[in-house]
Amino acid sequence: MRVLDRTGEKLDLLTVNIGPSHPATHGSLRIICGLEGETIKAAVAEIGYLHRGFEKMVERGTYQQVMPYTDRLNYCSAILNNIAFSKAVESMFEIQITERCKVLRVLMSEFTRIVDHLICVAAALADLGAQTAYFYYFVPREDAMIILEKLTGARLTNSFSRIGGLYRDTYEGFETDVLDFLKKTEESLSDVFKLVDRNRIFLDRTQGIGCITPELAISYGWTGPCLRATGVDRDLRKDQPYFDYQTYDFDTIVGTRGDTYDRLMVRLFEAKESISIVRQAIKRLKPGPINVSDPRVSQPQHEFAYHDMEALINRFKLVYEGVRVPQGEHYDALEAANGELGFFITSDGTGNPWRIKVRPPCLTQFAAFHNLVEGGMVSDAIACLSSINIIAGELDR
């Protein structure tokens, strides 16, 4: 394909298709590029290869049955999705969760945020050829998976949260396990930081690559670490605090140029902040109930259900008809590992959701992808793609 560029120069462009099944696309994405030599002159992205019809599927079941589906949105931090969904439903009931549940939710959110950031940075470094860092990160990540398995019974798709509480309380020795994990994570974070900090190859491959201005990022609806990398100091945990985040001591990490380097570094340092939040949360853990005692949302204890007619009916109704969310529409969001994860729920007053719309943070970031990569090299596009942390599960739903 031959084109005339702005200066009137004739260019011979090569059309190259990347994906949908490419090792560097981390899932199924497709990008078609017009290349001049190795420089990308134009790029167009296509999504939808992992579209399962999440929003159609959830309309068939009850609200509780949505929970396992939310695991499969961002499968790197499933618990954050669970919590986001239960928080959205609870806000429609206007119920207050218990104190212990709040602390545990903060703890688990930050725990999964650490894991998510570890995976993102590890994969991004592996894409740049730094395989060592990948293994340094997957050692603490494996510890995290073992803790999650002990706590929830699953490694990846945890389904840990419930409407009005959590699936279960922590096990004995949970705090020690988590503190141990935090220590190992800190070590590996600083190990990898030492590897990349003044590494010429890493700096050349990431600094000034895939830049985006804050104005453009905002117009594209970017949120989370990628927006903060452009220098915008916005974090839902600070701006609209939920679960008493305002009482925790942590900083928002902000970049300056919005390039690949900033996005990766913001994640690295945010993981450190999350470590500190988890430590604070562990200190606050006090014994107490984890589920609200509201018959509209939480099931009665087994001993009541076996001996008390009313409790049995309550249990039966909750299981067969689902949680009957009050009629209306509401949007509720929280700060997930990738940015603002929101659920817009339309309820008709029955136990089955009328419509649930997920607001996935990755979609907005991927929509701006051509702006990041045009003018750069093909190999820079790969580095860019891994730094915006595209999770096809929530991108395509």
Place this chain on the structure above:
Amino acid sequence: MKTLGTDYTKALVPATAADISCAQQSTFDWLASRFPLDQDPLAKLSTSAIVRREDLHEVVQALRDTPEFAYDMLIDIIGIDYLNYPGHQGPRFAVTYLFKSMRFAAHRFQLKVLVDEEDLVVPSLHDLFHIANWAEREVWDLFGIRFEGHPNMKRLLNHFEFVGHPLRKDYPAQKRQWLSTNDPLLDQLEARLRENGMELIDPIPLNTPAVEDVIKGSRR
């Protein structure tokens, strides 16, 4: 894109739930003094507006560019099908827009446009917010609502050969369709090249056997 001179590097003052509902009320009152609008009866926990379709573009622009509101981020565009919704009267479809401000922590606002089944058209906001391009394509894909003025009204999530709009309430969830080949995407690439200031002298040849196979696919 207009920026209103917000200093993004400065942290915001945290907002409480009361601040948010107060901001919604004041935004609603301000809008109501300028445009004909109704309060959305379904949004019970917030104050949100139903605007007329013809006012939408102007309303959104006013919300974005007025410094005391500065709704400069379009969070999402949501299509809803109210077919047989209990107690629902009026048009079958609705498109809801969620906005957020980067200038004030408490500012979140929700707008709704009702769309009749006979005339499924809503003005596009792609010139105000970049993300509207993909968000509107998604609503078109899932509900079949057209966005007037959109530069590339193609499906986003479903395959380009897909027939029907799956999130409509009358679309059977178990229906299966034969989808054969990839979208060549060459038209979009050419459009993008033109956007970047390049002029096509000889377009991508479509007559080579390999490309022809891709375009034809194994369609029945």
